[in-house]
Amino acid sequence: MPYGTRNSGMQSLRRIGALTLWLLASASPWARAANADDLLDLAQFRGRVVYVDFWASWCAPCRQSFPWMNRLQGELGRDGLVVIAVNVDRERADADRFLHEHPAQFRIVYDPDGRLPEKFGVRGMPTSFLIDRSGHVQARHEGFLVRDRDALTQQVRALVLAH
Amino acid sequence: MRIQSIARLAILLGLILGACGCTSLGVKPWQREILARPEMALNAAPIDAAIDDHIYFSKEAASGGRSFAGGGCGCN
Amino acid sequence: MQLKRPRSPLHLGLMAASCALLSDSARAQAAPDDAAEKPLQIDTDLLYYKENAGRVQTIEPVVSLKKDFGDQRLLDGTLTLDTLSGATPNGAIPSRKPQTFASPSSTSLTPKPGYKTTLYTIGPGDLPQDPHFKERRVAGDLDWSQPIGLDNTVSYGGHASTEHDFDSVAVHVGLSHDFNEKNTTLSAGIDEEYDRIHAHGGNPVAGSDYALYEKEPSQTKNLAGGLIGVTQVMRRNWLTELNYTFDHSQGYLTDPYRIISVLDDTGAVTGYRYENRPDTRTRQSLYWVNKVALGPTVLDLSYRRGKDSWGIGSDTVDAKLRIDLGSGMYLEPHARWYHQSTADFYNLYLSETGPAPTYMSADPRLAAFAATTFGLKFGIATSRNGELSLRLEQYQQRPSDQASSLAELHGLDLNPNLKATIVQLSWHLEY
DSSP states (O other), X not given: OOHHHHHHHHHHHHHHHHHHHHHHHHHSHHHHHHTGGGTOOGGGGTTSEEEEEEEOTTOTTHHHHHHHHHHHHHHHGGGTEEEEEEEOOSSHHHHHHHXXXXXXXXXXXXXXXXXXXXXXXXXXXXXXXXXXXXXXXXXXXXXXXXXXXXXXXXXXXXXXXXX | OOHHHHHHHXXXXXXXXXXXXXXXXXXXXXXXXXXTSGGGSTTSSHHXXXXXXXXXXXXXXXXXXXXXXXXXXXXX | OOOOOOOOOOOOXXXXXXXXXXXXXXXXXXXXXXXXXXXXXEEEEEEEEEEXXXXXXXXXXXXXXXXEOSTTOEXXXXXEEEEEESBEEOSOOOOSSOEEEEOTTXXXXXXXXXXXXXXXXXXXXXXXXXXXXXXXXXXXXXEEEEEETTTEEEEEEEEEEEETTEEEXXXXXXXXXXXXXXXXXXXXXXXXXXXXXXXXXXXXXXXXXXXXXXXXXXXXXXXXXXXXXXXXXXXXXXXXXXXXXXXXXXXXXXXXXXXXXXXXXXXXXXXXXXXXXXXXXXXXXXXXXXXXXXXTEEEEEEEEEEEETTSOEEEEEEEEEEEEEETTEEEEEEEEEEEEOOOXXXXXXXXXXXXXXXXXXXXXXXXXXXXXXXXXXXXXXXXXXXXXEEEEEEEEEEESOOOOOSGGGTTOOXXXXXXXXXXXXXXXXXX
């Protein structure tokens, strides 16, 4: 058998194998979660610092985090900060009620099935992720404690204002 | 007095519940909307409970047993 | 009368991480645009408790303040006032002939110069009870809880109460640890209580002849207890908790006001003795509670099994169903079933023939009985997060042992059923 023919045969086999694996993988729940890009595609924010916050109407510390995120977005928006708050309420009406009491001046993404927290590996509510301009997660913050607020503000400011 | 019988029962039930905790029981952190409701707290009406405890303590031989950690929204 | 304070529940209570309770996170460094949160909760309650047949009646106001200092650091203070009146059974059983007793505050059974004697006479067939009973109690509780790291909470607190014949202080410490993404919580606590008993007219010499009316100065007792528990989130709508508690008391555990009738073979009264209980008592209980949400309705179902070294075993089943009526109103029916077995040294009466036992008591609270409670609570939301509610309950105790075959006691109800009505008005406010 000519050497070249065998190689191209193996290559096709590998390609078919990879395609099959890819098809199987995308059908699995893991892939479904990994493909939550329809909800939030971070690629579009490359070049900007993204603060992703997971919140719910029933999460008490979130009531403190919203005014703080408003201030943050207002202060650092023009320097390239994008605050995105992902809501995980099962009922949209609950989220709307919360937003009525705590208006948001930043993007809200609705994820009632919880695909994004699954993908991000959220272990507690609330949780936020600080993503740098290259799209890498620089920090993960669990909870929203009053005593951690200043340090968190400094951390975000430092990342946004650094060039 | 057979301390052993209640203690054994307690250990058995505790182990079952504890073991269950390591596998499939429980919810994801973002699925606690029902548990976060105030009426789902284990001590939802603490003064009612204290008053009842006081009444039954005064009129019956058994008493107490409660503690209320856990449940809720799990928020930090 | 010793108003037995419930052993301070090892309430790691404030650690219930219900979001709404913690919804009032402090605005410690609040900027003007922070949403107005409510860190202070004020609860005012009024309890009215009344037993049948002219027995105990109490009016009890309670005021409780809870302040959130932010990040789940909570301070909880409660003040309770208790005024009791009405007749209380003295432990002797009814007789065909009238019986005369001295109120405990008397310093002598028979009128003597320089001594105080307050007597009361009980008619034939009536349950002997002291009509002069009056008591006032003040109790205070203070508790603190705070997180340690993201997954642990520590709590500690104290309690003190005083009334004319009884003083008590207690402290408790508790710790809880969350894991499994906060689906499982382990808790442990210990408490210690120290009491001083100084009955009206002095503590009687335990087991002594009532006619001798021998009294002693004040006595003390103490209690040390522990609790371990596990709370588990079972489903999105189902939370369960299992607790094991253990406590050991020692010291003066006798009721200083209770006597026990001494009868001859026909059932006629020949005298009385003061009761005498062991000076140690060990108790254990296993408590299992469930909270299940069925739509807007919430079911609270619990079972408790208790056992102690005095031979008393108990079972308690408690069920509550909170029915949401909309517009901030709810209705909560409640049912409780309780049963206890008799203490080893409990007797309705003693026989004068035969040796006197070491320990003896005719206190109905140590007898075998079944009890039921049926109640209804109605609540209505007032301003944002406020609530007004009314609770009405009916409690009934049915002792197992109520009659005797002795000739003189034929047809007499020796340990009548107890019925009590409970009314509680509550007002909850948040600032």
